[in-house]
Amino acid sequence: MVEKASVKDVRRRNRALILRHVWLNSPTSRGEVGLATGLSAATVTNVMNELIAEGAVRAGGFHESDGGRRRAIVGVADDAGLVIGADVGETKIGVKVFDLALRPLAEREYPFKGRRIEVAEARAAITAQVVAMLAELNTSSSRVLGLGLGVPGIVQDQIVHAEVVGWHAADFSGFGEQVGVPVYIDNGAKSTTQAEAWFGAARGVSHGVMVLIGEGAGAGVITDGRLYRGHSSSAGEWGHTKISLDGPHCRCGRTGCVEAFVRASTVLDQWCGPDQTWLGRETEGVDAVLRAWRDGDPAAKRAIDNLVNHLGVALSNLVNLYNPQKIIVGGWFGERIAAELLPDIQAAVRSYALDQPGDEVVLVRSQLVPVAAVLGAATLPISQLIEYGEGAERLNA
Ligand SMILES: [Zn+2]
Incomplete structure (x- = not known):
């Protein structure tokens, strides 16, 4: 039993290492992935074939490297799905739809300057923006891997403790059903830091x-x-x-x-x-x-x-x-x-x-102000896909 679990863990870890490298360095090549991860060529090939079959990674084309060797390119299958980032800031909620390469496709804002916002209002506002943007893009929620939500305060599962904005154990349970896509919640400073770590000054x-x-x-x-x-x-x-x-x-x-x-x-x-x-x-x-x-x-x-x-x-x-x-x-x-x-x-x-x-x-x-917060929120569902394969069944839906 123990051995089985550990083989599974190693496979998950290798998959995550490879997929993370592809995501942050796309387009890249199998050779570069091998060098960066320290994994054997055979492991890289096996996992890469799985990722291509799963739909997260696409192989195609070649580029010339030093010495004129042609290397096959692998990269993020950017149009295999969508992710949404939403961030509850100090004066507004920003919501954006991205492709899987995190290029923005549509965006909306919900301002609440000079007052506090209640959780129910925030949930309803985000839901309305998502529905409107998916309609505008003429696409369906089944193509969305997930919505990442950045919020102030401390996040414990679906409960948010943010006394400074009047959220005392604010309840986000059932929000996924409400908005129609899987929801991942994190503290906004953490998700913004993740954006800066993936694409910016960190x-x-x-x-x-x-x-x-x-x-x-x-x-x-x-x-x-x-x-x-x-x-x-x-x-x-x-x-x-x-x-x-x-x-x-x-x-x-x-x-x-x-x-x-x-x-x-x-x-x-x-x-x-x-x-x-x-x-x-x-x-x-x-x-x-x-x-x-x-x-x-x-x-x-x-x-x-x-x-x-x-x-x-x-x-x-x-x-x-x-x-x-x-x-x-x-x-x-x-x-x-x-x-x-x-x-x-x-x-x-x-x-x-x-x-x-x-x-x-x-x-x-920061290199990403003012887009970092919403972009960071959108990295949450992608992190789940990279680390745990969550949402893979929604790819190419
Ligand atoms: Zn204080």
């Missing part, structure tokens, strides 16, 4: 951290090339780690959280005082404070210095804990501040972190 990074900063702050941790989840998938809740015993009030109801120091509205409050509200106009406000900072406005300088310092402390804790090669800074506010302040933030991180990991780490900007 590609090829074995040990990295992605931080997303907006009105909230989240992180995804990559260790040994994989997302780190912890015991019940809450790892990476960096935004609510404490860097002070006091400080601004956080949306989680506590004080001293990273998020409360580094979010956009804190910087705007410190610049303008609490009397001027930027509610609903945060991006405009951030552009204004950065402009004022460039012009030498003392209040803007204080607010930005404060941000850089607290971000330096908060990121240096990640550096000491995880020893990342790279920290990728993203999110709508993170992207804006990184465009101007990345060298200052990096200097602050170095000054607060231990010397050795601090000197090694490099801060970079």
Whole structure:
């Protein structure tokens, strides 16, 4: 019994290794797959034949390699099915339909700026967008491998705990039946990190951290090339780690959280005082404070210095804990501040972190803003196909 299970495990692992390489490097060749995975030519051939029969991989064409050898190309069967990504952000839900190579085919947004959204409304909105887009593409839900859903907070199976947006054990069970396709849910920072790891600034990074900063702050941790989840998938809740015993009030109801120091509205409050509200106009406000900072406005300088310092402390804790090669800074506010302040933030991180990991780490900007979140959500069903063969029966349906 034990031996049987282990043979099965090895087969699944080999299949996943090969399929992941094809997905992230398509088009490629059997030889390249063998080199990259370290598997024997015979194993690569056997598994590749299975994947071609299953419909996930397509063989076809040749390209010339060095020395004029012709190598048969294998690649993702991009039109063998569809995947959908949906992300519940701070002000809108984005939904996109992709082919299997993750090229977008249709997209919709559902805005809810300046208010909270209830779970039932989010479920209904996503369902309506999916139905409309599939009709627009003149295709059926049977062709969809799955819908990946990125949400704020901690995801345990179909239950989402996101106190900062008022979701206390929000229930997504039955959502697959409601929307008519298999649904896979993950924390939005984690799925965004996966997008950056597959296609963006974290590609090829074995040990990295992605931080997303907006009105909230989240992180995804990559260790040994994989997302780190912890015991019940809450790892990476960096935004609510404490860097002070006091400080601004956080949306989680506590004080001293990273998020409360580094979010956009804190910087705007410190610049303008609490009397001027930027509610609903945060991006405009951030552009204004950065402009004022460039012009030498003392209040803007204080607010930005404060941000850089607290971000330096908060990121240096990640550096000491995880020893990342790279920290990728993203999110709508993170992207804006990184465009101007990345060298200052990096200097602050170095000054607060231990010397050795601090000197090694490099801060970079996200390469996928603003598409990372929805793209990341769409990687969820593809990950399931790669790791477990889930959804394979829907290929070429
Ligand atoms: Zn908090």
